[in-house]
Amino acid sequence: MTSPAPNFYFPAPRVQKFCSQCGALIIQRIPPDDNRVRDVCDNCGAVHYQNPRNVVGVLPVWQDKILLCRRAIEPRYDKWTLPAGFMELGETTAQGAMRETQEEAGAQIELGPLYTVIDVPHAEQVHFFYLAKVLSDELYPGPESLEAAFFDIEDIPWADLSFRTVVTTLEHYLADAKTGVFPVHHYDIPLPDAR
Protein backbone atom coordinates (compact mmCIF):
# COMPACT_ATOMS: atom_id res chain seq x y z
CA MET A 1 0.00 0.00 0.00
CA THR A 2 3.01 2.26 0.41
CA SER A 3 4.63 1.27 -2.88
CA PRO A 4 4.65 3.95 -5.57
CA ALA A 5 1.54 4.17 -7.70
CA PRO A 6 1.84 2.25 -10.96
CA ASN A 7 1.35 3.83 -14.33
CA PHE A 8 -2.38 3.67 -14.76
CA TYR A 9 -3.76 2.27 -17.99
CA PHE A 10 -7.00 1.23 -19.58
CA PRO A 11 -6.75 -2.54 -20.15
CA ALA A 12 -6.65 -3.68 -23.76
CA PRO A 13 -10.33 -3.49 -24.59
CA ARG A 14 -12.31 -6.62 -23.96
CA VAL A 15 -9.42 -8.75 -22.67
CA GLN A 16 -10.07 -10.31 -19.25
CA LYS A 17 -7.79 -12.85 -17.60
CA PHE A 18 -9.07 -13.10 -14.02
CA CYS A 19 -12.58 -13.24 -12.59
CA SER A 20 -13.55 -9.87 -11.08
CA GLN A 21 -15.68 -11.69 -8.47
CA CYS A 22 -13.33 -14.40 -7.10
CA GLY A 23 -9.94 -13.82 -8.77
CA ALA A 24 -9.75 -17.25 -10.46
CA LEU A 25 -8.58 -17.65 -14.04
CA ILE A 26 -11.24 -16.98 -16.67
CA ILE A 27 -11.95 -19.31 -19.54
CA GLN A 28 -13.80 -18.63 -22.76
CA ARG A 29 -16.80 -20.83 -23.46
CA ILE A 30 -20.51 -20.71 -24.25
CA PRO A 31 -22.44 -20.64 -20.96
CA PRO A 32 -25.70 -22.59 -20.52
CA ASP A 33 -28.73 -21.04 -22.25
CA ASP A 34 -26.49 -18.77 -24.31
CA ASN A 35 -25.31 -18.89 -27.92
CA ARG A 36 -21.94 -17.19 -27.94
CA VAL A 37 -18.56 -17.45 -26.28
CA ARG A 38 -18.25 -15.42 -23.06
CA ASP A 39 -15.64 -14.90 -20.38
CA VAL A 40 -16.82 -17.31 -17.70
CA CYS A 41 -15.45 -18.44 -14.34
CA ASP A 42 -15.64 -22.14 -13.57
CA ASN A 43 -14.70 -21.45 -9.97
CA CYS A 44 -17.57 -19.17 -8.89
CA GLY A 45 -19.80 -19.34 -11.98
CA ALA A 46 -19.68 -15.69 -12.95
CA VAL A 47 -20.43 -14.87 -16.59
CA HIS A 48 -18.72 -11.64 -17.60
CA TYR A 49 -20.74 -10.06 -20.38
CA GLN A 50 -19.30 -7.23 -22.42
CA ASN A 51 -21.31 -4.70 -24.38
CA PRO A 52 -20.78 -1.69 -26.67
CA ARG A 53 -20.22 1.74 -25.17
CA ASN A 54 -21.95 5.02 -25.92
CA VAL A 55 -20.13 8.23 -26.82
CA VAL A 56 -22.15 11.39 -26.16
CA GLY A 57 -21.45 14.90 -27.38
CA VAL A 58 -22.78 18.14 -28.80
CA LEU A 59 -22.59 20.30 -31.89
CA PRO A 60 -22.29 23.73 -30.22
CA VAL A 61 -23.21 26.80 -32.27
CA TRP A 62 -22.40 30.42 -31.38
CA GLN A 63 -23.64 33.08 -33.79
CA ASP A 64 -23.19 30.91 -36.90
CA LYS A 65 -19.83 29.66 -35.66
CA ILE A 66 -19.08 26.09 -34.58
CA LEU A 67 -17.24 25.34 -31.35
CA LEU A 68 -14.49 22.74 -31.75
CA CYS A 69 -11.86 21.42 -29.34
CA ARG A 70 -8.31 20.34 -30.23
CA ARG A 71 -7.65 17.01 -28.56
CA ALA A 72 -4.96 16.74 -25.88
CA ILE A 73 -5.37 12.97 -25.60
CA GLU A 74 -5.01 9.89 -27.76
CA PRO A 75 -6.45 8.70 -30.04
CA ARG A 76 -6.38 11.58 -32.51
CA TYR A 77 -4.13 13.81 -30.41
CA ASP A 78 -4.01 17.33 -31.90
CA LYS A 79 -7.10 16.77 -34.08
CA TRP A 80 -10.19 19.00 -33.84
CA THR A 81 -13.34 17.45 -32.43
CA LEU A 82 -16.85 18.17 -31.27
CA PRO A 83 -16.99 17.95 -27.46
CA ALA A 84 -17.82 14.30 -26.71
CA GLY A 85 -16.84 11.37 -24.55
CA PHE A 86 -17.95 8.11 -22.97
CA MET A 87 -21.36 8.09 -21.32
CA GLU A 88 -21.07 7.45 -17.57
CA LEU A 89 -23.21 5.33 -15.26
CA GLY A 90 -26.28 7.07 -13.84
CA GLU A 91 -26.58 9.81 -16.42
CA THR A 92 -28.73 10.27 -19.51
CA THR A 93 -27.20 10.78 -22.95
CA ALA A 94 -28.18 14.47 -22.65
CA GLN A 95 -26.56 14.85 -19.22
CA GLY A 96 -23.43 13.14 -20.52
CA ALA A 97 -23.27 15.41 -23.55
CA MET A 98 -23.55 18.50 -21.32
CA ARG A 99 -20.92 17.16 -18.94
CA GLU A 100 -18.47 16.50 -21.76
CA THR A 101 -19.01 20.00 -23.14
CA GLN A 102 -18.22 21.41 -19.72
CA GLU A 103 -15.14 19.21 -19.26
CA GLU A 104 -13.63 19.69 -22.71
CA ALA A 105 -14.60 23.25 -23.63
CA GLY A 106 -15.84 24.87 -20.41
CA ALA A 107 -18.62 26.36 -22.51
CA GLN A 108 -22.00 27.56 -21.26
CA ILE A 109 -24.63 25.91 -23.48
CA GLU A 110 -28.34 25.44 -23.85
CA LEU A 111 -28.87 21.86 -25.00
CA GLY A 112 -31.03 21.36 -28.06
CA PRO A 113 -32.54 18.18 -29.52
CA LEU A 114 -30.81 14.89 -30.23
CA TYR A 115 -29.40 15.25 -33.73
CA THR A 116 -27.27 12.26 -34.84
CA VAL A 117 -27.32 8.65 -33.63
CA ILE A 118 -24.46 6.76 -35.26
CA ASP A 119 -23.63 3.07 -35.05
CA VAL A 120 -19.87 2.41 -35.17
CA PRO A 121 -19.75 -1.39 -34.89
CA HIS A 122 -16.03 -1.85 -35.55
CA ALA A 123 -15.32 0.41 -32.57
CA GLU A 124 -18.05 -1.30 -30.52
CA GLN A 125 -19.67 2.09 -29.95
CA VAL A 126 -22.80 4.12 -30.59
CA HIS A 127 -22.32 7.90 -30.88
CA PHE A 128 -24.96 10.50 -29.98
CA PHE A 129 -24.64 14.19 -30.84
CA TYR A 130 -27.05 16.89 -29.64
CA LEU A 131 -27.47 20.32 -31.14
CA ALA A 132 -26.55 23.03 -28.64
CA LYS A 133 -26.62 26.81 -28.47
CA VAL A 134 -23.55 28.40 -26.92
CA LEU A 135 -24.58 31.17 -24.50
CA SER A 136 -21.28 33.01 -24.13
CA ASP A 137 -17.99 33.15 -25.98
CA GLU A 138 -16.04 32.51 -22.79
CA LEU A 139 -14.35 29.13 -23.03
CA TYR A 140 -12.41 27.26 -20.35
CA PRO A 141 -11.01 24.14 -22.02
CA GLY A 142 -10.09 21.33 -19.61
CA PRO A 143 -7.07 19.02 -19.53
CA GLU A 144 -8.40 16.84 -22.39
CA SER A 145 -8.24 19.80 -24.81
CA LEU A 146 -5.22 21.73 -26.09
CA GLU A 147 -7.59 24.56 -26.97
CA ALA A 148 -11.22 25.33 -27.80
CA ALA A 149 -12.21 27.77 -30.52
CA PHE A 150 -15.07 29.00 -32.71
CA PHE A 151 -14.92 28.37 -36.45
CA ASP A 152 -16.79 30.04 -39.27
CA ILE A 153 -18.42 27.43 -41.50
CA GLU A 154 -15.93 28.07 -44.30
CA ASP A 155 -13.01 27.64 -41.91
CA ILE A 156 -13.89 24.22 -40.48
CA PRO A 157 -10.63 22.21 -40.55
CA TRP A 158 -12.08 19.23 -42.41
CA ALA A 159 -8.70 17.57 -42.97
CA ASP A 160 -7.89 17.78 -39.28
CA LEU A 161 -11.09 16.50 -37.69
CA SER A 162 -10.88 13.68 -35.16
CA PHE A 163 -13.48 11.06 -36.09
CA ARG A 164 -15.82 10.24 -38.95
CA THR A 165 -18.82 10.67 -36.66
CA VAL A 166 -17.70 14.27 -36.13
CA VAL A 167 -17.24 14.82 -39.87
CA THR A 168 -20.64 13.36 -40.80
CA THR A 169 -22.47 15.19 -38.01
CA LEU A 170 -21.03 18.47 -39.26
CA GLU A 171 -21.91 17.54 -42.86
CA HIS A 172 -25.52 16.88 -41.87
CA TYR A 173 -25.63 20.20 -40.02
CA LEU A 174 -24.39 22.20 -43.00
CA ALA A 175 -26.92 20.49 -45.28
CA ASP A 176 -29.82 20.99 -42.87
CA ALA A 177 -28.88 24.61 -42.18
CA LYS A 178 -29.98 25.41 -45.74
CA THR A 179 -33.55 24.39 -44.92
CA GLY A 180 -33.58 25.22 -41.21
CA VAL A 181 -35.00 21.77 -40.40
CA PHE A 182 -32.85 19.51 -38.19
CA PRO A 183 -34.38 16.05 -37.87
CA VAL A 184 -32.71 13.14 -36.06
CA HIS A 185 -30.24 11.41 -38.40
CA HIS A 186 -29.51 7.75 -37.74
CA TYR A 187 -26.89 5.87 -39.73
CA ASP A 188 -23.93 3.49 -39.52
CA ILE A 189 -20.24 4.19 -40.02
CA PRO A 190 -18.90 1.18 -41.94
CA LEU A 191 -15.51 -0.36 -41.36
CA PRO A 192 -12.77 2.00 -42.59
CA ASP A 193 -11.59 -0.47 -45.24
CA ALA A 194 -15.17 -1.04 -46.43
CA ARG A 195 -15.73 2.56 -47.38
Next chain:
Amino acid sequence: MTSPAPNFYFPAPRVQKFCSQCGALIIQRIPPDDNRVRDVCDNCGAVHYQNPRNVVGVLPVWQDKILLCRRAIEPRYDKWTLPAGFMELGETTAQGAMRETQEEAGAQIELGPLYTVIDVPHAEQVHFFYLAKVLSDELYPGPESLEAAFFDIEDIPWADLSFRTVVTTLEHYLADAKTGVFPVHHYDIPLPDAR
Protein backbone atom coordinates in the same frame (compact mmCIF):
# COMPACT_ATOMS: atom_id res chain seq x y z
CA MET B 1 -11.43 -28.95 -14.86
CA THR B 2 -13.35 -32.16 -14.11
CA SER B 3 -15.28 -30.71 -11.17
CA PRO B 4 -18.99 -30.15 -11.77
CA ALA B 5 -19.87 -26.89 -13.44
CA PRO B 6 -20.95 -24.23 -10.97
CA ASN B 7 -24.29 -22.51 -11.17
CA PHE B 8 -23.59 -19.73 -13.59
CA TYR B 9 -24.67 -16.23 -12.64
CA PHE B 10 -24.36 -12.65 -13.78
CA PRO B 11 -22.34 -10.84 -11.10
CA ALA B 12 -24.17 -8.19 -9.13
CA PRO B 13 -24.07 -5.32 -11.57
CA ARG B 14 -21.09 -3.06 -11.31
CA VAL B 15 -19.44 -4.82 -8.34
CA GLN B 16 -15.81 -5.83 -8.99
CA LYS B 17 -13.49 -7.24 -6.33
CA PHE B 18 -10.47 -8.49 -8.28
CA CYS B 19 -8.52 -7.01 -11.18
CA SER B 20 -9.44 -8.77 -14.43
CA GLN B 21 -5.88 -8.19 -15.69
CA CYS B 22 -3.68 -9.40 -12.82
CA GLY B 23 -6.05 -10.86 -10.19
CA ALA B 24 -5.03 -8.44 -7.40
CA LEU B 25 -7.62 -6.83 -5.13
CA ILE B 26 -9.30 -3.77 -6.58
CA ILE B 27 -9.68 -0.52 -4.71
CA GLN B 28 -11.97 2.39 -5.39
CA ARG B 29 -10.32 5.75 -5.97
CA ILE B 30 -10.09 8.63 -8.41
CA PRO B 31 -7.33 7.84 -10.94
CA PRO B 32 -4.96 10.58 -12.20
CA ASP B 33 -6.50 12.96 -14.74
CA ASP B 34 -10.00 11.78 -13.87
CA ASN B 35 -12.77 13.27 -11.76
CA ARG B 36 -14.70 10.33 -10.38
CA VAL B 37 -14.14 7.19 -8.35
CA ARG B 38 -13.26 4.13 -10.44
CA ASP B 39 -12.30 0.54 -9.78
CA VAL B 40 -8.50 0.69 -10.02
CA CYS B 41 -5.69 -1.80 -9.46
CA ASP B 42 -2.66 -0.55 -7.57
CA ASN B 43 -0.75 -3.69 -8.53
CA CYS B 44 -0.81 -3.44 -12.33
CA GLY B 45 -2.37 0.00 -12.80
CA ALA B 46 -5.51 -1.08 -14.64
CA VAL B 47 -8.47 1.32 -14.47
CA HIS B 48 -11.73 -0.58 -14.91
CA TYR B 49 -14.27 1.79 -16.41
CA GLN B 50 -17.93 0.85 -16.46
CA ASN B 51 -20.52 2.31 -18.78
CA PRO B 52 -24.26 2.08 -19.51
CA ARG B 53 -25.58 -0.72 -21.71
CA ASN B 54 -27.86 -0.55 -24.72
CA VAL B 55 -31.04 -2.58 -25.09
CA VAL B 56 -32.16 -3.04 -28.71
CA GLY B 57 -35.50 -4.29 -29.98
CA VAL B 58 -38.34 -3.95 -32.45
CA LEU B 59 -42.03 -3.10 -32.62
CA PRO B 60 -43.15 -5.84 -35.06
CA VAL B 61 -46.42 -5.31 -36.93
CA TRP B 62 -48.35 -7.96 -38.87
CA GLN B 63 -51.54 -6.83 -40.62
CA ASP B 64 -52.44 -4.27 -37.94
CA LYS B 65 -51.52 -6.69 -35.16
CA ILE B 66 -48.58 -6.30 -32.78
CA LEU B 67 -46.20 -9.17 -32.06
CA LEU B 68 -45.43 -9.61 -28.36
CA CYS B 69 -43.45 -12.25 -26.46
CA ARG B 70 -44.19 -13.56 -22.97
CA ARG B 71 -40.97 -13.59 -21.00
CA ALA B 72 -39.52 -16.88 -19.78
CA ILE B 73 -36.74 -15.13 -17.85
CA GLU B 74 -36.35 -12.70 -14.99
CA PRO B 75 -36.85 -9.84 -14.54
CA ARG B 76 -40.53 -9.60 -15.43
CA TYR B 77 -41.02 -13.34 -15.87
CA ASP B 78 -44.44 -14.05 -17.48
CA LYS B 79 -44.90 -10.43 -18.64
CA TRP B 80 -45.46 -9.51 -22.29
CA THR B 81 -42.70 -7.63 -24.06
CA LEU B 82 -41.53 -6.36 -27.40
CA PRO B 83 -38.62 -8.50 -28.63
CA ALA B 84 -35.48 -6.83 -27.22
CA GLY B 85 -32.24 -7.52 -25.41
CA PHE B 86 -28.71 -6.34 -24.73
CA MET B 87 -26.71 -5.10 -27.70
CA GLU B 88 -23.68 -7.32 -28.35
CA LEU B 89 -20.12 -6.41 -29.34
CA GLY B 90 -19.52 -6.03 -33.07
CA GLU B 91 -23.11 -5.44 -34.11
CA THR B 92 -25.13 -2.33 -34.92
CA THR B 93 -28.28 -1.43 -33.01
CA ALA B 94 -30.25 -2.57 -36.08
CA GLN B 95 -28.44 -5.91 -36.28
CA GLY B 96 -28.98 -6.45 -32.57
CA ALA B 97 -32.67 -5.65 -32.86
CA MET B 98 -33.05 -8.19 -35.68
CA ARG B 99 -31.08 -10.82 -33.75
CA GLU B 100 -33.25 -10.40 -30.67
CA THR B 101 -36.40 -10.72 -32.76
CA GLN B 102 -35.08 -13.97 -34.19
CA GLU B 103 -34.02 -15.30 -30.79
CA GLU B 104 -37.15 -14.39 -28.85
CA ALA B 105 -39.92 -14.75 -31.44
CA GLY B 106 -38.41 -16.63 -34.38
CA ALA B 107 -40.21 -14.14 -36.60
CA GLN B 108 -39.29 -13.20 -40.16
CA ILE B 109 -39.19 -9.39 -40.30
CA GLU B 110 -38.28 -6.52 -42.54
CA LEU B 111 -36.63 -3.91 -40.35
CA GLY B 112 -37.99 -0.37 -40.57
CA PRO B 113 -36.58 2.89 -39.22
CA LEU B 114 -35.34 3.62 -35.72
CA TYR B 115 -38.43 4.69 -33.77
CA THR B 116 -37.76 5.28 -30.04
CA VAL B 117 -34.50 6.14 -28.26
CA ILE B 118 -35.11 6.09 -24.51
CA ASP B 119 -32.73 7.03 -21.72
CA VAL B 120 -33.26 4.93 -18.58
CA PRO B 121 -30.59 6.32 -16.26
CA HIS B 122 -31.63 4.49 -13.08
CA ALA B 123 -31.15 1.21 -14.95
CA GLU B 124 -27.92 2.47 -16.52
CA GLN B 125 -29.35 1.71 -19.98
CA VAL B 126 -30.41 3.29 -23.26
CA HIS B 127 -33.21 1.49 -25.13
CA PHE B 128 -33.66 1.54 -28.91
CA PHE B 129 -36.79 0.25 -30.68
CA TYR B 130 -37.12 -0.08 -34.45
CA LEU B 131 -40.36 -0.38 -36.38
CA ALA B 132 -40.57 -3.71 -38.20
CA LYS B 133 -42.91 -5.41 -40.62
CA VAL B 134 -43.55 -9.08 -39.93
CA LEU B 135 -43.40 -11.07 -43.16
CA SER B 136 -45.10 -14.30 -42.07
CA ASP B 137 -47.32 -15.37 -39.18
CA GLU B 138 -45.07 -18.33 -38.43
CA LEU B 139 -43.39 -17.83 -35.06
CA TYR B 140 -40.73 -19.95 -33.41
CA PRO B 141 -40.17 -18.49 -29.94
CA GLY B 142 -36.84 -19.36 -28.35
CA PRO B 143 -35.97 -20.38 -24.79
CA GLU B 144 -36.26 -16.81 -23.46
CA SER B 145 -39.98 -16.70 -24.37
CA LEU B 146 -42.87 -18.74 -22.96
CA GLU B 147 -44.81 -17.88 -26.13
CA ALA B 148 -45.06 -15.30 -28.92
CA ALA B 149 -48.38 -14.04 -30.23
CA PHE B 150 -50.08 -11.34 -32.30
CA PHE B 151 -52.40 -8.88 -30.58
CA ASP B 152 -55.07 -6.64 -32.02
CA ILE B 153 -54.59 -3.07 -30.83
CA GLU B 154 -57.60 -3.25 -28.52
CA ASP B 155 -56.28 -6.47 -26.95
CA ILE B 156 -52.79 -5.27 -25.96
CA PRO B 157 -52.28 -6.49 -22.37
CA TRP B 158 -51.32 -3.10 -20.97
CA ALA B 159 -51.43 -4.24 -17.34
CA ASP B 160 -49.11 -7.15 -18.09
CA LEU B 161 -46.37 -5.47 -20.13
CA SER B 162 -42.76 -5.92 -19.08
CA PHE B 163 -41.10 -2.51 -19.01
CA ARG B 164 -42.07 1.16 -19.26
CA THR B 165 -39.99 1.55 -22.42
CA VAL B 166 -42.25 -1.11 -24.02
CA VAL B 167 -45.39 0.66 -22.78
CA THR B 168 -44.31 4.09 -24.00
CA THR B 169 -43.07 2.79 -27.38
CA LEU B 170 -46.49 1.18 -27.95
CA GLU B 171 -48.24 4.38 -26.82
CA HIS B 172 -46.25 6.44 -29.33
CA TYR B 173 -47.07 3.93 -32.06
CA LEU B 174 -50.82 4.07 -31.42
CA ALA B 175 -50.74 7.88 -31.43
CA ASP B 176 -48.63 8.09 -34.61
CA ALA B 177 -50.75 5.45 -36.39
CA LYS B 178 -53.57 8.03 -36.49
CA THR B 179 -51.46 10.30 -38.71
CA GLY B 180 -49.33 7.69 -40.45
CA VAL B 181 -46.15 9.65 -39.59
CA PHE B 182 -43.62 7.86 -37.40
CA PRO B 183 -40.74 10.17 -36.47
CA VAL B 184 -37.93 9.22 -34.08
CA HIS B 185 -39.05 9.79 -30.48
CA HIS B 186 -36.35 10.51 -27.93
CA TYR B 187 -37.16 10.82 -24.22
CA ASP B 188 -36.14 9.79 -20.73
CA ILE B 189 -37.82 7.37 -18.35
CA PRO B 190 -37.54 8.97 -14.91
CA LEU B 191 -36.91 7.05 -11.74
CA PRO B 192 -39.98 4.96 -10.81
CA ASP B 193 -40.49 6.86 -7.54
CA ALA B 194 -40.17 10.19 -9.35
CA ARG B 195 -43.16 9.56 -11.58
